[in-house]
Amino acid sequence: MLILLIAMTFGFAISCSESSDSNCPTKTCEDFKNQPDAQAAFDSNRSCYKNLDGDGNGRACESLPKK
Helix, strand or coil: CHHHHHHHHHHHHHHHHHHHCCCCCCCCHHHCCCHHHHHHHHHHCCCCCHHHCCCCCCCCCCCCCCC
16 A cells, blocks of 8 residues: 555656746647737747647648738
């Protein structure tokens, strides 16, 4: 029983530490009205908003209108 409790506690600590590493807001291109707004968010924190640049060319949400 003690081994099970220790294993559960250790597993919980690992899962919490993995999820707490990222305090990034969940945003997709659909959350922005235009490409420049998405680009500004992307440029402010590229590691948080890397999903906005699907092809990795440094331009976020290229399918959105320019303004």
